[in-house]
Amino acid sequence: MRLTEPVILQTLMQWRTRIAAATWIVVRDTHAAEDIFQNVAVKAITRDVQFDSEAALISWAFITARREGIDWLRRHARESLALDDELMTLMEQEWQLKSQRAPAEKI
Numbered sequence: 001m002r003l004t005e006p007v008i009l010q011t012l013m014q015w016r017t018r019i020a021a022a023t024w025i026v027v028r029d030t031h032a033a034e035d036i037f038q039n040v041a042v043k044a045i046t047r048d049v050q051f052d053s054e055a056a057l058i059s060w061a062f063i064t065a066r067r068e069g070i071d072w073l074r075r076h077a078r079e080s081l082a083l084d085d086e087l088m089t090l091m092e093q094e095w096q097l098k099s100q101r102a103p104a105e106k107i
Helices: 005-027 030-046 054-077 085-101
Strands: none
Touching: 005 030, 005 054, 030 054
16 A cells, blocks of 8 residues: 555654654754655655655655755865855955054064
8 A cells, every 4th residue: 555645744854853863973964854854745745756664764755855955065075164255355455454554563
């Protein structure tokens, strides 16, 4: 017997903490882990995935969450953590103004 949508959601919500925790181990970001869990729940009910048992659903959810976590890491690894060029220019101008106003230090 295939699981119905309400049963799928109920089962996933019962396992939510464990699935999100397993995802956190991959991404090390609480908010991302929760977002990934929500994506997994949406996929479970909107995609053409059918589950014959709760065990199959949970196994699929853990595997899917892990894969999404790895994809999340790949996407964020490409993001630059440096300051924006415009911000750096403003900071440099501010430093120059401060250095011009400050009295010269004697060596």
